[in-house]
Amino acid sequence: MEGNTTFLQFPGNRTNGTCSRDNVLKTLVFPVLYSLLFLVGLLLNAVAVWVFFRIPSKSHFIIYLKNVVVADVIMTFTFPFKVLSDSNMASIGLRIFVCRVSSVLFYLTMYISILFFGLISIDRCRKTLMPFRGTNTARLFRRKLLSGAIWTFLLILCLPNVILTSKTPTSKYFKCSDLKTMAGLHWHEVVNHVCQVIFWVNLVTVIVCYTLITKELYRSYSRSKSQSPVAGTICQGPSRATTQKSSQAKRKMSANVFLVLAVFFVCFVPFHFARVPYTMSQTRTVMFDCKLKLFFFQLKESTLFLTSINSLLDPLIYFFLCKAFRTTLFKTLRLPLGTCSWLTGQGSDSDTGN
């Protein structure tokens, strides 16, 4: 196998100071950062799961958010394996498990989040442009089917990455690509191309949707200072109480809408630029010398950390954009519903959960 033999041309990678992956960044900095991410992410996502368990799936938005929570929880549980593996504290068996299962689960959940972010943007756009269009049981059922189809599609896409990572490592110091068969390396490349398409299509969707939302938001503000149903639709559907909102609160709401866009850009865009040359360095190894491979690996790992932060930022999105989430959280914590309205730009009007 070309990939493996070329990788094995650098058996001294570990001892060769300039090309070894085992530098302080991989073995110390990222393990510490991922450990923190795991602890905080576990806490925030546990709260999110606990709150969403109490919210019925009565809108498309809530259904999509529940899928994102599940993806984030699974992603969070992959962090300890990465920490052990990267810090060289894991046994060979555990490192093989990381390559075969936990890393694949990490990527799977990342693209689940990306796809649902796209759907959430479409839903928010629809809700803003057609605030009075409700939903019904049949539509809700179709959204659940769609969610199931997305999980199934990505599972089928990623499964060969598990199955074809079947080689036994020939040395203690191996990379995931060393465990892949020839077909496994090809599939790895195919999956990464498909995932690039998934990402860029969703990025365009998010940009288009939030441009339309912003246009409608400002048209609504200028149309009438006293009657503005749009601001209330970002999470919970039309609301007459928005008429009392201060212009400051409206500006905050508009800023909240951009939270999704900002999170999408910060977390996902850098990784998708870094991923292309890195995948090439894994599968077309002769084209890259070991220093360049190391550079692309470190670039991939650094940007991958940004995507991992997404699992921690998502609970903030639920809090700021979903009033049903806030209401349930405050009710359970026995806090007054108006708490943080200065932060979220929302009053304490009744919540429909749409």
Ligand SMILES: Nc1ncnc2c1ncn2[C@@H]1O[C@H](COP(=O)(O)OP(=O)(O)O)[C@@H](O)[C@H]1O
């Ligand atoms: N987009 C993806 N979807 C599913 N699995 C992936 C994706 N990208 C990489 N993987 C799998 O995750 C594991 C780790 O991949 P990668 O991060 O490229 O390797 P490394 O940790 O050696 O840099 C491999 O088994 C790989 O096939």
